[in-house]
Amino acid sequence: MQLEFYKYQGTGNDFVMIDNRSEFFPKENTQLIAHLCDRRFGIGGDGLILLENDTIASNLATTTDFKMVYYNSDGNQSSMCGNGGRCLVAFAKKLNVIQNNTTFIATDGLHHATIEDDGLVSLQMIDVDEVKVSSDHVFLNTGSPHHVQLVDDLENYNIKENGAAIRYGDLYGKAGSNINFVKQIDDTTFSLRTYERGVEDETLSCGTGATAVAIAMNVLGKTDASSIDLNVEGGKLVVSFDKKEGHFTDVFLKGPAEFVFKGTIEI
Numbered sequence: 001m002q003l004e005f006y007k008y009q010g011t012g013n014d015f016v017m018i019d020n021r022s023e024f025f026p027k028e029n030t031q032l033i034a035h036l037c038d039r040r041f042g043i044g045g046d047g048l049i050l051l052e053n054d055t056i057a058s059n060l061a062t063t064t065d066f067k068m069v070y071y072n073s074d075g076n077q078s079s080m081c082g083n084g085g086r087c088l089v090a091f092a093k094k095l096n097v098i099q100n101n102t103t104f105i106a107t108d109g110l111h112h113a114t115i116e117d118d119g120l121v122s123l124q125m126i127d128v129d130e131v132k133v134s135s136d137h138v139f140l141n142t143g144s145p146h147h148v149q150l151v152d153d154l155e156n157y158n159i160k161e162n163g164a165a166i167r168y169g170d171l172y173g174k175a176g177s178n179i180n181f182v183k184q185i186d187d188t189t190f191s192l193r194t195y196e197r198g199v200e201d202e203t204l205s206c207g208t209g210a211t212a213v214a215i216a217m218n219v220l221g222k223t224d225a226s227s228i229d230l231n232v233e234g235g236k237l238v239v240s241f242d243k244k245e246g247h248f249t250d251v252f253l254k255g256p257a258e259f260v261f262k263g264t265i266e267i
Helices: 030-037 082-094 159-167 207-219
Strands: 002-010 013-019 047-052 066-072 101-106 109-115 120-124 131-133 138-141 145-150 178-186 189-196 201-203 227-232 235-244 247-256 258-266
Touching (some): 030 066, 082 101, 138 207, 159 189, 207 235
Parallel strands (some): 066 101, 145 178, 189 227
Antiparallel strands (some): 109 120, 120 247, 178 189, 189 201, 227 235, 235 247
């Protein structure tokens, strides 16, 4: 069978996109998904995303435009992906499913998003009510679990080795966590590098990770800003939020989401 796909990237976080509104895709075939994401023998991507019709939210009298189904590059369905969500919004516009505003559903609930005239996509993330601060790290869930840790010499830090040691260590058990290493640049700017579970390597960007870092740095008192610039390996993201009594609401992740190419592959 010939499979039509689209390739998108958001600050270097790249995804295979498939229009699955007709529900033809074999979603339980983890080997196929992993093959499609393989950079040597397949298309290549940090993950694969299906755009589907949403039936659950419509049954709950909630108006949505589509459903996001996200798979890590290992072929397993996973938790929320912020950059993937932003890219899916751009993909939905390309398919004329939406125009410049949308509400869609993902594994962690409803998301609102807008596409600006310059192509930047702003995606509302989930509210964050719990942030666990430890002596050397912060842990929080921004749609996916994230460990946030300040380090010296971020540029030369071994992300894969140190990230894997924490991800597979006793701290997070079998489920693991995404691991973010951070360096402060100024009062409102931070650089980060992320080890992503499911990819099991460093990625050029992680949207839920950037969101987690922004909130964690605010909690630690490293910044008082409610709009924070994040330098990732693949570009720049902006995270903004409202904070009241330790609760973070109206959390938005903003950055580019760009079409790379379209193709077909035999499966």
